[in-house]
Amino acid sequence: MASDSSSASSSSDEEEESAGQKPNVDVNINSIDNSLDAIENQLSSIALNTPIDERTLPSTDYHQEPVSEIDDGSSRESASEMRRNSIGESSSSRGSGLWRNNLGVEVEVEPEADGELSSPSSSGYAGERGSSSSPTSACGTDVVRELRDNGSSIGDDGVVPLDPSQTQWIRGKQHADEDDGSISWRKRKKHFFVLSHSGKPIYSRYGDEHKLAGFSATLQAIISFVENGGDRVKLVRAGNHQVVFLVKGPIYLVCISCTEEPYESLRGQLELLYGQMILILTRSIDKCFEKNSKFDMTPLLGGTDAVFSSLIHSFSWNPATFLHAYTCLPLAYTTRQTASAILQDVADTGVLFAILMCKNKVISLVGLQKASLHPDDMLLLANFVITSESFSPICLPRYNSMAFLYAYVHYLDVDTIQIEAVLAKSNVLNEVERSLSEGGMRIEDLPVDPSANSGSLFHLTHRKTPTNGTVTGVGGPAGLWHFIYRSIYLDQYVSSEFASPISHPHQQKRLYRAYQRLYASMHDKGVGPHKTQFRRDENYVLLCWVTQDFELYAAFDPLADKGVAIRICNRVCQWVKDVENEIFLLGATPFSW
Amino acid sequence: MGLSSAAITTSSEALKFCIFDLRRGQHEGEELEKILFFFPADLPFPAQLSVIGLSEGLITFTRIFSPEAACEVIEAELHSHVFFEAEPDIWMVMVVAKSKETEAIWRIEALRSVLKEIHSLFIMFHGSIRVLLDKEPGGGLTRSHLFTFIMDYLNDFLMGNKFVLPNFRDSLKQRGTVQMLTVGREAAIEVQSLVGALDSCMGHTSGYSVILFQDLLVSTTLTPDDTTNLFSYATSRLTPRVLSSGGSSTWSYLRKGNAELASRSANIGSGLDGFRIVRPLQHGKWSKGKDGFLVTDIWGVEVGNLVPTTPTLWLQQTEHKMYLCAYQHKSLTIILLIPVTSMLNGEEGISMLKQQLLENASAKIVKVEEKLAKGWGGENAYHVKGYRYLLVDGDRNISRASPPGKVTTLTKESLLAINKVREDVDLEKSRGNGNNDEKDLEICIRAKNNAWVIARSTRGKELYIVLEKANETLLYASEAIEKFSDRYCNGAFSLD
Structure with a gap:
């Protein structure tokens, strides 16, 4: 699998380069006459929007719309998160029982959840959510196995939208009735579009793809217009809006956003979106476009809306989407070793990778010596598995050698049952549950005395299991609000739990965006990476420290004292080192990318 | 003639610059009417129209989502397109090639300030473009005025046969501001x-x-x-x-070339070669x-x-x-x-x-x-030892900076880093939307080459500093800024 994808991607690089190396002047001038008509057509399709635009301009109606209508649904997101949290609370008491029921009892679990959550808008796809443990057969003969807990029914930490994919999934596609003529559509904060190089819509975050055909053609016109001039458009900025373009062979991806995220982050998100699509369809999709440039890809992605909306949602809560690292569920070292040993047994049977995950957090991961799993691939895989059934695109040559089919694969073999039984017996599941309910690194537990080695996250006497499913701290010493520590050689990060000054999902989203900007600034392609950055604005004091071994991102109260903040950052680094065998997966597999 | 046209051709790959009026040339076949100015003037019309077509298309497109602020910049792999709506529906667009080798690394706001300066100087001498167009709807008068004026202006950026626009090396300068003499x-x-x-x-x-x-x-x-x-x-x-x-020699033969181009431009118009064009920027x-x-x-x-x-x-x-x-x-x-x-x-x-x-x-x-x-302390009168700085008072439109001779001692890495930080602050300011005065921002970066690159912005004032020979601790750098602020900015950037 790994070699396949790498060779495919290198060939695309070549394509891109050769396209970029067109002798620009000649092409430009010679093709102008020919393309002028085309430009007329292309730009007239842009102009088509003008009357609508003018009509909406003087209108004041939309100013009176409730904010939730025009806000990108974030308030709605938080509302549904709250709903979900309340479910988490009510069901956490019976959490342990559910662990045993991975295979058989899910039917009992789901109706309850569905009864609470499903709305008229939920897609038919939601009804199919079924198995909670599904070895996934993805992409060809290599088997990637994934054991997935049934996230929604386990005790929730109540503060962090730990499993937002679940809500997304249930919701499915939002606002499908909108199109580019709708004011509400135009006011959405973040659009994502995927289209083919012939201008056919493939995916749109909001609105009905078919109704957006004209808009899609406009995007295509802009991209090819610049391409005809021997260049490649990357970004258009207008006021608070950014339009970011990414061309991947025959597939064009566009993000239109007013979220103040830096260009590099938005581009990275488009890369992930493309990666998700390739994860589902493989690069052989390019061949379809070679055969027929007007090829319509939408049917192939039918029913996968939830995968994409979940991924897009994760862009605003999951640091893995910009850190290019994964995170582990905090566990006692021995527990993780036990889990690894169990996985290793599975791996012996010729499996390329085996990952045991809890929501988006890794419990253990084993792989073949030479194989490497990139954190971005893990992110995409986890997102796919969490949001959807294990559907794999396959082709049945005798049926139709040109057609993709979906195969639903679920091995109810002896192995599956054994793993589960072993995990249960070995106490791993109990430990996982404990870790989930106790939370990870809480900044108020930061050892203030530099000489004190806390040693373990799990033996602090004053730690108490929250009774109501919420872990809300009061903030750390010296105004510390939050931190993310990324270990460079492990490709892993650990993120502290959120303290009260940023307990609301809105505040968390804002902090993630601030981290994103900080990350982009530190890793600037032209001048980076920088070594240290201190940044103070009306919202935070942010400190970033990049060394060869690790990167630390810390957020403080905006009034925090510089000197004290630096001392606290040193403490955080020490603390992370003290407990690293519980928060990181150490020395499991040599990664070689 | 041969020399000058060669010069213009070489530079045309690096720079395209146009002014167009969206209210003109609405009908098919009349598109050329839109163009009020185009550099290089000898670029074939279809190529000129393609630049303007793309610009116009994106102005319309971006207004779908951002009706109050249309397209400001297009970043492509090889070029940056900088937009400025000088007057309602009259747009100035500058297309510059990017290149690391030739140090063509730009800060968009610095380029936009060139456009702004051209326009405000033009208005100062000739009045607004719209008024000129209303006076003579054919556009010939306006075109001739714009052409001679802008060509004279661009001459200032001509080094040999190459345009040297403000790039990252000018990060510690602020165009469109006044430099004051401090008097006792x-x-x-x-x-x-x-x-x-x-x-x-x-x-x-x-x-x-x-x-x-x-x-x-x-x-x-x-x-x-x-x-x-x-x-x-x-x-x-x-x-x-x-x-x-x-009377220095660098521009003299080019001026001649431009004069020829200028007269050609007058012919492009509606045959109004007769009237006299005042050229206030003529060297x-x-x-x-x-x-x-x-x-x-x-x-x-x-x-x-x-x-x-x-x-x-x-x-x-x-x-x-x-x-x-x-x-x-x-x-x-x-x-x-x-x-x-x-x-x-x-x-x-x-x-x-x-x-x-x-x-x-x-x-x-x-x-x-x-x-x-x-x-008067001479050209290095405002040099502060150890500091390379730019201080901008946006409310009063005043700036003061380290003398250019001192700024050139900075390494390329430091200049690139401060250029980036300025871009960052530009973005933050544009986000402020109205309450810019309230924007209080502090950025301290220790760059790859160990230089401290610092930006402070508070109550309409901005301070940028590069410290190359500074201690490694953040506290040291902060202290250096406090000292500078207390001594040279009346404590405007001091924390207490």
Whole structure:
């Protein structure tokens, strides 16, 4: 699998380069006459929007719309998160029982959840959510196995939208009735579009793809217009809006956003979106476009809306989407070793990778010596598995050698049952549950005395299991609000739990965006990476420290004292080192990318 | 001719620059009507239309999502397209090639400030583009004016046959701001008294005076906007430094080429070659007369007696037409602006005014010049040891920076890093939307090369500093900023 994808991607690089190396002047001038008509057509399709635009301009109606209508649904997101949290609370008491029921009892679990959550808008796809443990057969003969807990029914930490994919999934596609003529559509904060190089819509975050055909053609016109001039458009900025373009062979991806995220982050998100699509369809999709440039890809992605909306949602809560690292569920070292040993047994049977995950957090991961799993691939895989059934695109040559089919694969073999039984017996599941309910690194537990080695996250006497499913701290010493520590050689990060000054999902989203900007600034392609950055604005004091071994991102109260903040950052680094065998997966597999 | 056209062709790959009017050429086949200015002018029309078509398309497209602020920049792999809506529906678009090798690394706001400067200077001398277009709907008049004006302006950026636009090496400069001379108390009183004397010379005409020492502003009675425009004109065409380097050779043959192009452009219009185009930015046209007044024949010569016509310009806010009268004594340049309407007897009145100035103010002028020259620390007067800085006061449109000679000692890495930080602050400011004054921002970066690159922004003031030889701790860097702020910014950036 790994070699396949790498060779495919290198060939695309070549394509891109050769396209970029067109002798620009000649092409430009010679093709102008020919393309002028085309430009007329292309730009007239842009102009088509003008009357609508003018009509909406003087209108004041939309100013009176409730904010939730025009806000990108974030308030709605938080509302549904709250709903979900309340479910988490009510069901956490019976959490342990559910662990045993991975295979058989899910039917009992789901109706309850569905009864609470499903709305008229939920897609038919939601009804199919079924198995909670599904070895996934993805992409060809290599088997990637994934054991997935049934996230929604386990005790929730109540503060962090730990499993937002679940809500997304249930919701499915939002606002499908909108199109580019709708004011509400135009006011959405973040659009994502995927289209083919012939201008056919493939995916749109909001609105009905078919109704957006004209808009899609406009995007295509802009991209090819610049391409005809021997260049490649990357970004258009207008006021608070950014339009970011990414061309991947025959597939064009566009993000239109007013979220103040830096260009590099938005581009990275488009890369992930493309990666998700390739994860589902493989690069052989390019061949379809070679055969027929007007090829319509939408049917192939039918029913996968939830995968994409979940991924897009994760862009605003999951640091893995910009850190290019994964995170582990905090566990006692021995527990993780036990889990690894169990996985290793599975791996012996010729499996390329085996990952045991809890929501988006890794419990253990084993792989073949030479194989490497990139954190971005893990992110995409986890997102796919969490949001959807294990559907794999396959082709049945005798049926139709040109057609993709979906195969639903679920091995109810002896192995599956054994793993589960072993995990249960070995106490791993109990430990996982404990870790989930106790939370990870809480900044108020930061050892203030530099000489004190806390040693373990799990033996602090004053730690108490929250009774109501919420872990809300009061903030750390010296105004510390939050931190993310990324270990460079492990490709892993650990993120502290959120303290009260940023307990609301809105505040968390804002902090993630601030981290994103900080990350982009530190890793600037032209001048980076920088070594240290201190940044103070009306919202935070942010400190970033990049060394060869690790990167630390810390957020403080905006009034925090510089000197004290630096001392606290040193403490955080020490603390992370003290407990690293519980928060990181150490020395499991040599990664070689 | 051969030489100059070769020069223009070489530079055309690096720079395209157009001005177009969205209200014109709405019908098919009339698209050329939109184009008011295009550089390089010899680019085939279809290629010109393709630049304008893309710009127009994206203006329309971005308005779908951002009706209040349309397209500002297109970043492509090889080019940046910088947009500026100079007047409603009249757009200026500059397309610059990017290249690491040729140091073509840009800060968009720095390029946009070039566009803004071109437009405000154009308005100062010719009035608004829309008014010109309304006066002569054919557009020939406007096109000729824009062409000669902008070509004369762009000449300032021409090095050999290459345009050198403000790039990352100019990160510690702020175009469109005024640099002030710091004067002591005693000198300030003298200056005040001189301003009074100048006022009385102008009598009841309600004129304005601007005084410069070298390339620095000493005093102004104009509004900030008009001061900025006049200041940038004076420091590029009138001050002693400019006059002494006046006839240098770098631009002379190119000027000839442009003159040819200019006349061609007039032909492009509606055959209006007959009318005279005033070229206020033409090089080497100003000189100092025996009486100390600066003279130029840019505005023509009176028939018969060969006396040059007094230059005129427009004030931005009041839209009054003013006579410009400049007097120079050693390093001191004095500019008087007198309303045309109050000078009933025209040129005659101007020479009377000049006479009055010589009689009533020249003693004061000599005294002020002496005082200022004595207190003047030379070109490195505002150098602060160990610091490379830029201080901008956005409210008053004033900036002060390390002398250029000192900035060039910085490494390329440091300059690139401060360029990035400035971009960052530009973005933050544009996000502020209205409450910019409240924006309080502090960025301290230790770059790869161990230099500290620092930006502070508070209450409309911005401070950028590069410290290359500083200690490694953040606290040390912060302390250095505090010291600088206390000493040179009246504590504007101090934390307590």
